[in-house]
Amino acid sequence: MSLGNPAHPDVLRAPRFFFALFFPGGNSAVKPLNASIRSRHAGTPGTLLTLLLLGLTLSGCGSDSSPSAQQVNPVAPAITTQPASQMVVAGQTATFTVTATGTAPVSFQWQSNGTAIGGATADSYTTPATTAADDGEQFTVVVSNAAGSVTSSAAALTVNAAPVAPTITTQPASQTVSTGRTATFTVTATGTAPLSYQWQKNGTAISAATVASYTTSATTAADSGDQFTVVVSNAVGSVT
Structure with a gap:
């Protein structure tokens, strides 16, 4: 909608006002506000004229409208990835993560066992x-x-x-045997x-000798x- 004068686009056209006159007997007229009013009722003693302001238009515009604001309803959050249970060793930390959708923010x-954790306000x-x-x-x-x-659903922590x-609480003992006999350590x-166990003979690993006892040929x-x-080992270390 153009509001300006084509010859002078930076100047708004003059507004025009309209009104309606309602006369006794059902007669009425719509006139520009600056129009002269002539009626057979004019000047008649006791005549009641009703003036109704119809509206404001801008010259050159058939109608005026403005877009109404569109209100978007927020979408409630939905969890798309639940936090997973974690297993750690004492002394380690555990991290829980959630993924959710919904209208920001x-x-x-x-929460831990239903009680809010102070400062724990991120998605992980x-x-x-x-x-223990x-x-x-x-x-x-x-x-x-x-x-x-x-x-969210609950995620368990296993520690x-x-x-x-x-x-080694009992060391292998020395053995004395007769020729042709076996010895067990x-x-x-x-x-x-x-x-895990690895038996050695004179410092060299013996093949398949990987249990808590070893019997010679x-x-x-x-x-x-x-x-x-014998070397005894686990995930933490080893001892001979």
Whole structure:
């Protein structure tokens, strides 16, 4: 819609006002505001004229309209990826993450066993270093926006005891046998399972000798003086 004068586009055209006159007997007329009023009723004593202002238009415009503001209703949050349960070793941290959709801004509040965690207001949460006391805790997150909120399913935290390096509690004992006989060596060790064993003869690993005891083949005089040791290992370390 053009509001300006074509010859002078920076100048608005003069507004025009219209009114309606309603006379007794049902007669009426619509006139520009600056038009002269002539009626057979004019000047008649006791005549009541009713003036109704119809509206304002701008010269050159058949109608005037303005776009109405479109209001968009916010969409409530929906969780698309639930937080997953975590398993850690005592002393490690665990991280829980959620993915959600919905009209921004979306806020997050993580909870541990139903209690809000201070400062845990992002889409992921990392615990402090865990202890055995944290084992079995349930973590959830409440996702909110202006349209509502939704709570995630619970994710469990499993905390395993920190692994312990192996310790040999019973050393293998020296053996004396007759020629042609076998000799058996045994070790006892503690530590976080699984424990692995590797027996050695004079410092060289013996093939397939990987359990807590080792039995030699039939001995000969040449075997006299052989030294047998065993290396016990787990994920943390090893001991000989």
